[in-house]
Amino acid sequence: MQIKFSRWLVSLIIVGGLFLGGCTSPEVSSQTSENSSTTTPVSVTQANNPQMNNLPRLxxxxxxxxxxxGSPITIEIDGNNAPITGGNFVDLVERGFYNGLTFHRVVKSPEPFVAQGGDPQGTGMGGFVDPETKRPRNVPLEIKLKGQDQPSYGKAVGxxxxxxDPQVLLNHKKGAIAMARSQAPDSASSQFYFALSDIDFLxxxxAVFGYVTEGMDVVxxxxxxxxxxxxxxxKGAENLKK
Known part of the structure; x- marks a missing residue:
């Protein structure tokens, strides 16, 4: 009982931290009530989202x-199964966007949870603003289910x-790297987090888009x-398509 309660408590703490702000959208609210008894997520087709046309792909x-x-963390970014989310991250790395930014939220108690960073404001409310367009860049929620040929976009299935029982291909095992977002599914920008333990309830x-392969002790x-x-x-910079 204590283990279950602790995990529930941690999930409440961290989910609030992963949110970047904003109100719950009607879409999210309706999904929760509509799917409350569903045991396996339905397969969602890829949305025809014009926003995706101008986003980097990996x-x-x-x-x-x-x-x-002072120590390296090696991260393998999976562009085969998370091309938009992975492309966004790799593009920001190549721009030098993350250099000097802080980890503004680290939760290790009562259980190891996440180390979250990537906010240029350092407050948990900021994201990447494209210097060319002067507009914020947001990426859609990208989830690939087991058995799907392509990821689905814009709909949470967790x-x-x-x-x-969401059957996702890229799960939140220890060492996963994923995008933080607000309650709106398509609101991720630059903030990411490392999973400090297996947190499959997320x-x-x-959207998970890769895994730490070396340096987990540093994380x-x-x-x-x-x-x-x-x-x-x-490695793999040539796989980034802008």
Missing amino acids: EGNATVVMVVN RQAGYS DGDY EGIKQGDKIESAKVT
């Missing part, structure tokens, strides 16, 4: 090395949306306020 994998507290509600040592000293694409 057509294949890429490797990013992030340096925190427990927060009322599904009890599967289908937040586990991140403290609130620690800075990203640098982030560089070391």
